[in-house]
Amino acid sequence: MSDRLARIRAALEQLQPSALELIDESHKHAGHEGARDGRGHFRVRIVSSQFAGKAPLARHRLVYAAVGELMNTDIHALAIEARAPEET
Secondary structure, X not given: OOHHHHHHHHHHHHHOOOEEEEEXXXXXXXXOHHHOOOOEEEEEEEEOHHHOOOOHHHHHXXXXXXXXXXXXXXXXXXXXXXXXXXXX
């Protein structure tokens, strides 16, 4: 696992996920305008009880809050699939 993936995974751990899949899709965007600054494209599938009863936008906000500054240093794009345990 790359250092970047490890940093993102560590940041997401604060959501206490029961399942977490993080996929680096940066290779699909080589040459893309947003990839030129070195930040990557990622997909996250996360299951956490913290998402229970929350609308999708609220779930995404929790994920973005967890990764915080990494959006400025490591992540250009983040595709999010966030579910509560009872939705899996």
